Amino acid sequence: MRRLELIIIFTAYTVMLDAEVVARYGVSGDVGTVMRGTIIENWIGNRPVLGGNASVEFLPTGRIPALQQYNNASVGIAAGYLNLTGNAVLGSAFTVYTYLNVPFVKRRYIEFGLRPGFGLSFVTKNYYNTVPDSLCYIPGSIQYPVSNGGFGSYTNAFFTTALYFRFPVKNGWAITASYGWYHISNGSIRQPNTGFNMFNGQLGVTYQPKAETYKEPERNVPHEMYDGKRWDVEMSLTGGIRQAYFADRRFFGIGAVQISAHWRPLSIFKLGGGVDLFYDGYYRSVNKEFSASVSDAPVTLYKKTYLSTGDIKNCFRVGISLQPEFVLGNFTLGLHAGVYLYDPVKNLEPYADAKDNKLSRGVFYNYDFMNAGVSQDGWLYLHVVMKYRVTNHLFVQIAAKSHMAKVEFFDAGLGVAL
Numbered sequence: 001m002r003r004l005e006l007i008i009i010f011t012a013y014t015v016m017l018d019a020e021v022v023a024r025y026g027v028s029g030d031v032g033t034v035m036r037g038t039i040i041e042n043w044i045g046n047r048p049v050l051g052g053n054a055s056v057e058f059l060p061t062g063r064i065p066a067l068q069q070y071n072n073a074s075v076g077i078a079a080g081y082l083n084l085t086g087n088a089v090l091g092s093a094f095t096v097y098t099y100l101n102v103p104f105v106k107r108r109y110i111e112f113g114l115r116p117g118f119g120l121s122f123v124t125k126n127y128y129n130t131v132p133d134s135l136c137y138i139p140g141s142i143q144y145p146v147s148n149g150g151f152g153s154y155t156n157a158f159f160t161t162a163l164y165f166r167f168p169v170k171n172g173w174a175i176t177a178s179y180g181w182y183h184i185s186n187g188s189i190r191q192p193n194t195g196f197n198m199f200n201g202q203l204g205v206t207y208q209p210k211a212e213t214y215k216e217p218e219r220n221v222p223h224e225m226y227d228g229k230r231w232d233v234e235m236s237l238t239g240g241i242r243q244a245y246f247a248d249r250r251f252f253g254i255g256a257v258q259i260s261a262h263w264r265p266l267s268i269f270k271l272g273g274g275v276d277l278f279y280d281g282y283y284r285s286v287n288k289e290f291s292a293s294v295s296d297a298p299v300t301l302y303k304k305t306y307l308s309t310g311d312i313k314n315c316f317r318v319g320i321s322l323q324p325e326f327v328l329g330n331f332t333l334g335l336h337a338g339v340y341l342y343d344p345v346k347n348l349e350p351y352a353d354a355k356d357n358k359l360s361r362g363v364f365y366n367y368d369f370m371n372a373g374v375s376q377d378g379w380l381y382l383h384v385v386m387k388y389r390v391t392n393h394l395f396v397q398i399a400a401k402s403h404m405a406k407v408e409f410f411d412a413g414l415g416v417a418l
Helices: 002-016 065-069 288-293 351-356
Strands: 022-034 049-059 074-083 092-106 111-123 155-168 173-185 196-207 231-243 251-266 269-280 316-328 331-342 380-389 394-403 406-417
Touching: 022 074, 022 173, 049 196, 065 316, 092 155, 111 173, 155 196, 231 269, 231 394, 251 316, 251 406, 269 331, 269 380, 316 380, 380 406
Parallel strands: none
Antiparallel strands: 022 049, 022 196, 049 074, 074 092, 092 111, 111 155, 155 173, 173 196, 231 251, 231 406, 251 269, 269 316, 316 331, 331 380, 380 394, 394 406
């Protein structure tokens, strides 16, 4: 962690050497609660999450026109600490992330807006350094609160979306407050991974040196900065790996193919839809009791999906999604919400029901939203997509696919825009 902190400080200092950069420094305290309905909540009770943050926020100067489109948004880098409810098995988390302050309202004595961010989190406790040797790799042996089933790795992704307030006082000082959703997960790359969802509030102060000399750039940006193109068609191919169950100790390949079309009414926003093809190699597995009859498929000890055959068709799912996307220069953030049209495993979940009864579900059906991804996935999926445009027609894509708050996998790859 010390090396990482030094890299962040050095990077920020190097950027600050440029006289045209204007920065705001801040510190804040965190207090929060675990998201209701999660497995972790059942054994930690109502203990609060406590922590703090330190940040450097770079204000717009006109050198990055894309920031002006978002009401003169600012970009920040933050490092934080979270004591995860004070529970010895859960431990603590150190976070390093970048964020964007997008003002909705900006007046002399108040600023209100949205603060999305993403980065990395490093936890002090996970399953493998808390589970007793007598329980390790035994089916069903997570056994809260003896061991930590929230994290299967020390390094995890960190996501946050919060509403913030800023109240300028005088001489560059301001009081800040925010409240939002925070998430720590490794995207099922290593199990167990129930993830950790929090609703946290922050209260702090910021200081901007020489604030009296700072002048915001003009907010009106020429419409032609994105060449005026109203429609685009994109195709992407991504892949990765995941684990399904810690006792299997096996990695499975995952992937996605997306074809989409977007209408761009504003230079900062696109709205479209597309067709999504997902592949998850885990569903090539069979449950243990059927292993004698299936020799060409791996065996899983996980009892979420009733897998009696090793059919490859179970690995594929096809859906359609609504795709709002926000554009910031060469970066694009997409929040895709989709519905499965082809889902061969929907009648195989949850395990107990599928084993005793022949399930027959339509496109939409009732399921437990709060436990989605634990006992079943459901008909709704979310795909949070980040793209970086390398050329006019080529982009890099990183994404996280989830069912509600439970991440199924992370995927990364390339895409082309027509």
